[in-house]
Amino acid sequence: MTTASGPQVGVTLYSFTNEWLLRQFELPDLLQEVARRGLGPNIEIIGFQNFKEFPDVSDDFAARFRDLVAAAGLNPVSCAINSDRFLKPGQQPIDDADLVEYHKRQLRSAKKMGFSLVRYQFALPVHLLPEIAPYAEELDIRMGVEVHAPMWAGHPAVQAYGEMYDKLDTPVLGWIPDFGGTASRIPESMLEAARRAGAAESLLDKLKEVWLEGGMSHEKAGRLREWALAAGHAPAHIQAASLAFFILSNNDPKSWAALVDRTIHIHGKFYGVSEDLVEEAIDYATILPLFRDGGFTGTIVSEWEGHAYDTRDAFLQVERHQAMCRRILAA
């Protein structure tokens, strides 16, 4: 067995959401295609996207899945789990004991399918970590909370988690940075999709202006909406233009340095990599060296999220993204 000496590249099957929803691949075929194109071996899978039996995967399915990934020569690194607290819209969230059990069900399923870590979410209240972490230790599976836009290293929720991590002092808990929180600009392909949806250039100009202002993403979305409604833009156009505020934010790319030590896995979020290997919105040349030089030896999974507004070839995009990451990491 070899020991990783630097960051690895891999892929999350979330990149292939369009192909999956269109039923172009069954799971065995999708795994084979990822392997055939050399996009692994390390992969991430969202439990609730690709496994019908989630959150309670049977022993039979788990065994079949382990055989499938082994046959494809893939390594199931990360299983994304969810903190579904609001099961009845408009009513109170489920109680703490039920939420803890909901996480344990997913942890058990991930473990028996052979994943070495799970991605979890800040929707899990921090005070429940002392109940869940010992269970992860018992199962011998790590948990990384996803630091996703609008969050970033300096966000109060991240700081509260960091304090609890210090207190619990266990190797099973860590961070999963998602680079969408430190986008340097709005992806041009996203603007183009808004244009196709009918958004006027004046609305997109205002979007770019508000993007650069201070404040939380939801506040900026509100500001844009208020201006656009007063200016007579249609709600559907405003919705298309506002997507940027819901999946991206423009915090400092260098801010990730504060989280490198406890980073166990990375979501290499991206929107479009050009032929000359440059990502439209996220400044990889600034971000990746922080992790490489900080000693990170886990996996950066390519996470193409252009499918939220676009139907480009996801496989080609992932190939380019991995080539870009390798080039930067080798520099």
Place this chain on the structure above:
Amino acid sequence: MLPVERIIGEEGLTMADGALRLAMRLPWYRSLPFSVVEVESLEVDGASVDLSAAKIAYDGAEWPLAANGDQTNAFWFVRDSAFLIVPGQDLVPGSTHDVALTLYVSPPYIPGMKRFNTQAATLSIN
């Protein structure tokens, strides 16, 4: 329309025992409990269809649409169609109809988010 926006399923519209059966897809990237999905309305040929006696059928189980909000532990696999069954209909096999479906989805890990999804299609009764 993006794949994630589709709410009328590939299996389309059928009639059986006087009940209309419409295939629905979940407009989200992952499976969700049925309790966070609301069927807001169904129109056939421009007329609103009474859903008070409607049922949801999924994976061998069936429950009243009115009780869908209680299905917190029944997960709608994102690849599958679920079926909206409306009794007391008289659509003729082979006939063609304009169908408009509207759903709301409230992702259970994003407090306060309620997404509106609507789709219209011309479907033949299979």
